[in-house]
Amino acid sequence: MEQRAEKRVLDVKAKKGLIISDLILIAVLLAAGAVLKFFVGSVVNLGGMKPNFIIAMYCLAIMLVRPKLIEAGIIGLIAGAVCQFLPGTPYLNFASELIGALVMALMIKLPLKFKKVDFSPAVSTFISTLASGAVFVFLLLTFVGAGDKTIAFFAPLVLGTALINVVIVQLLYIPLKLALKKK
Secondary structure (H helix, E strand, C coil), X not given: CCCCCCCCCCCCCCCCCCCHHHHHHHHHHHHXXXXXXXXXXXXXXXXCECCCHHHHHHHHHHHHHCCCHHHHHHHXXXXXXXXXXXXXXXXXXXXXXXXXXXXXXXXXXXXXXXXXXXXXXXXXXXXXXXXXXXXXXXXXXXXXXXXXCCHHHHHHHHHHHHHHHHHHHHHHHHHHHHHHCCC
């Protein structure tokens, strides 16, 4: 009696959205960013502006979970909402964090490897932080008015925040990626 093996079909479903573990990771990272912004921001005060660690944390979250563009936008809006509970200029963070998160989601699609070194976390975070900071400063100067302060005053603060965020994300990305077993 002859037996034939039948062809197996593997039914693979495409990822339709963020899974629970992704949502938990995003929440934990945003909470860590809020704690850092509140406590470290209370100590580090540069001419009335404080570093925004929430940007670093949503950049890290987006790097790790690789959301769709709309999901990244929602992460940015949630980050903006978290900023409302912390000292600072109200409402401006909704727009600035939305733009920063969208830029990050677009940046992670670019191949930024040189030889075996992945510069994606650093470059993406730097550009996303600059985008978020530029939107924030533009809105601050346009709608709130910043007295005698100009873009020249805010540029070093935005650049400084971008550099701090680059260090944070670059240092945390690989260990978290390995710990979470992300591809």
